[in-house]
Structure formats: structure tokens, C-alpha cells
Amino acid sequence: MKLGRVTLGALFIAVLAGCGSAGPEEVTTDGSNQVEASMELPCDGSRTWEYTYYDVSGTAVGGRWCDCSGYIATWGVRTGDFELWRGTCR
Secondary structure (H helix, E strand, O other): HHHHHHHHHHHHHHHHHHHOEEEEEEEEEOOOHHHHOOOOOOOOOOOOEEEEOOOOOHHHHHEEEEEEOEEEEEEEEOOOEEEEEEEEEO
């Protein structure tokens, strides 16, 4: 399970490297910060972020991310168990 998360994270970082991301800044995992779960970060081109949502077995079942151009993409479903990756844009 952990290897899948690492692979997904590495793929996302590689994609962002091509669109001007300055790299990872902060990660929140396992839904420990419920304020962050209920309040989505702004997507204004100054920051990039990705929420990845997991089911009880640790399988990614959804995601929502913002790139440096302000584009938001969504797939799957949201759950209470999530991981948040944030970075700054150049």
C-alpha cells in the first residue's frame, strides 16, 4: 500500500515539475487535520496542491488537485482518510 502511495506521489511530482512547481512544501496525512479536509485551499496559481482520498484498505479512491495555472481536476470519491500535498508555484 505504501509503495503505491509513493509511486503516485512521485508521478504527480514529476508531472508538476514540467509546469513550474517549486516542489513539495508540506504534507498532511490520514485526515488528521479535519479543518483542512472541510476547507479546500484556494487555486489561484500561486500554490499547487493535491488531495488523495483512500478507502479503509489504503487504496486511493479519489483525488482533487490544482496546478500552477489555476486548473482543478477531480476523480473518484472523497473520503475521510486523505493525504494533502502542497507546494508553491514559480
